[in-house]
Amino acid sequence: MVITEKKPFEEIKKMLEGVKEIYITGCSLCATSCMTGGEKQILEMKEALEKEGKIVTGYTVLDPSCNKLQVRSTLKKNKEALEEADAILCMACGDGAQTVAGVIETKPVYPANNTMFIGEVERIGHFSEVCKACGECELAWTGGICPVTRCAKGLLNGPCGGSRNGKCEVNSENDCAWVLIYDRLRKLGQLEKMLDIKPPKDYSKAYNPRKVVVQR
Amino acid sequence: MGLQEKLNSGRFTVTCEMAPPKGVDTQKFRECARAVKGRVDAVNVTDFQSAVVRVSSLGASVILIEEGLEPVMQITGRDRNRIAIQGELLSAGALGIKNVLALTGDHPVFGDHKTTKPVFELDSVNILQIASTLMEGKDFAGNPLNKAPEFYLGASVTPLFDPMELQVIKMQKKIKAGAKFFQTQAVYDVEVLKRFKEKIEGLNAKILVGVIPLKSPGMANYMNKNVPGIRVPDEIIERLKKAEDKQKEGLKIAAEFINQVREEKLCDGVHIMAIGAEENIPILLDMCNL
Numbered sequence: 146m147v148i149t150e151k152k153p154f155e156e157i158k159k160m161l162e163g164v165k166e167i168y169i170t171g172c173s174l175c176a177t178s179c180m181t182g183g184e185k186q187i188l189e190m191k192e193a194l195e196k197e198g199k200i201v202t203g204y205t206v207l208d209p210s211c212n213k214l215q216v217r218s219t220l221k222k223n224k225e226a227l228e229e230a231d232a233i234l235c236m237a238c239g240d241g242a243q244t245v246a247g248v249i250e251t252k253p254v255y256p257a258n259n260t261m262f263i264g265e266v267e268r269i270g271h272f273s274e275v276c277k278a279c280g281e282c283e284l285a286w287t288g289g290i291c292p293v294t295r296c297a298k299g300l301l302n303g304p305c306g307g308s309r310n311g312k313c314e315v316n317s318e319n320d321c322a323w324v325l326i327y328d329r330l331r332k333l334g335q336l337e338k339m340l341d342i343k344p345p346k347d348y349s350k351a352y353n354p355r356k357v358v359v360q361r
Numbered sequence: 362m363g364l365q366e367k368l369n370s371g372r373f374t375v376t377c378e379m380a381p382p383k384g385v386d387t388q389k390f391r392e393c394a395r396a397v398k399g400r401v402d403a404v405n406v407t408d409f410q411s412a413v414v415r416v417s418s419l420g421a422s423v424i425l426i427e428e429g430l431e432p433v434m435q436i437t438g439r440d441r442n443r444i445a446i447q448g449e450l451l452s453a454g455a456l457g458i459k460n461v462l463a464l465t466g467d468h469p470v471f472g473d474h475k476t477t478k479p480v481f482e483l484d485s486v487n488i489l490q491i492a493s494t495l496m497e498g499k500d501f502a503g504n505p506l507n508k509a510p511e512f513y514l515g516a517s518v519t520p521l522f523d524p525m526e527l528q529v530i531k532m533q534k535k536i537k538a539g540a541k542f543f544q545t546q547a548v549y550d551v552e553v554l555k556r557f558k559e560k561i562e563g564l565n566a567k568i569l570v571g572v573i574p575l576k577s578p579g580m581a582n583y584m585n586k587n588v589p590g591i592r593v594p595d596e597i598i599e600r601l602k603k604a605e606d607k608q609k610e611g612l613k614i615a616a617e618f619i620n621q622v623r624e625e626k627l628c629d630g631v632h633i634m635a636i637g638a639e640e641n642i643p644i645l646l647d648m649c650n651l
Contacts, residue, residue, distance in 0.1 A: 298439075298465060298484070300465060300481070303528075310523065315468045339530055340530060342537060
């Protein structure tokens with residue numbers, strides 16, 4: 146899931162300086178789970194903006210905001226409210242905001258959220274980063290634990306000297322990914338997978354912007 | 362005699378460590394170099410240690426050569442990608458630097474530019490791999506060099522690590538990638554060193570054991586609390602507490618440790634990290650008759 150965080154309201158106010166009428170979009174998937182762009186948060190945003198003297202001409206929870214065809218057809222159905230607005234405030238991830246901006250070319254689209262990382266939901270409201278989208282998945286030899294993401298330095302050949310009591314010196318709340326990997330591989334009887342030297346990654350796999358076209 | 366020859370001769374070897382200046386006044390750095398000249402076999406030059414901006418390791422290594430000392434250029438993967446690492450290594454080779462110590466590098470979170478983008482494209486093992494490739498006369502992409510550099514490659518190891526097997530696995534990889542000598546994190550307990558030696562039995566590399574002379578009980582407590590891999594035993598802290606001249610006692614403790622590891626042949630030498638008190642190194646070596 147793409148994890149998002151709300152921008153401070155002060156920042157949003159600054160982006161919307163001089164804007165009177167606003168249309169709000171949210172997203173049914175990740176941003177709803179992150180509590181940054183579901184209907185509840187949209188209504189809270191609407192109220193906050195109205196307190197600032199703004200007019201919210203309408204809103205919609207896009208399903209989802211990253212699907213261009215869905216976004217186009219949903220926004221078409223909300224044409225009138227959209228036309229009244231001077232700007233669109235998008236409560237999705239950076240992808241969702243760009244999809245909306247790609248569909249609505251005549252009005253500025255402002256992001257209400259900061260896009261943080263690809264992560265998992267540990268429990269409601271608790272997210273942790275687990276994948277860097279490196280384009281070359283390493284999980285097969287690491288016991289299903291990603292060192293690229295979960296080691297603060299993304300090391301591929303074992304821990305640095307900053308590991309202590311199984312924790313990372315960069316942030317002592319984080320486990321040392323390499324101690325986790327070692328423990329898991331040992332349990333799986335696959336410790337030999339750690340012995341090979343891993344060469345530096347092929348970063349051309351992550352040259353952006355990337356595109357994927359499924360061959361059918 | 363150079364570092365490599367000295368270590369291969371089997372004689373007890375001494376290296377120490379110096380941080381390059383923060384700014385372009387090199388006078389104090391040169392004075393520190395002169396103070397240890399002829400007393401140590403080589404001097405490590407740190408590479409933006411603790412992620413703090415300074416004169417580079419390469420630049421300061423060249424200053425040491427000018428002063429007639431043999432540098433060990435430390436190089437980390439924190440700030441450079443594979444192009445910059447190879448360029449730095451080739452520059453080192455062209456400028457007469459032979460000893461290179463590969464490290465992962467401290468995270469920028471500990472430095473003075475906390476908002477920087479960390480690189481970490483290569484870890485210590487990869488840097489050794491790339492340096493070994495350059496020594497074969499080609500770059501990491503396989504393109505030929507007009508002349509191959511000659512390096513004596515080293516790396517670091519932490520004798521006190523949990524789980525120890527994980528540390529040994531990484532050390533094996535470093536040796537496989539070209540490391541011929543290791544400098545360790547500071548050790549204060551001979552037993553720790555003995556256990557470490559047992560774990561790495563059969564591994565073919567020279568070991569220089571890290572020594573950080575203590576200046577006060579506070580420093581010992583601080584390191585115990587904050588520096589991974591360092592454990593100063595309580596009895597040493599007690600000795601420091603009782604001592605009138607704590608710095609002198611710290612040097613005495615270090616000298617006793619060095620003498621013991623030397624007499625019992627527990628390592629190939631020592632690596633002294635004086636952390637800003639380089640003037641103490643000759644005093645310490647006098648105390649050890651080195």
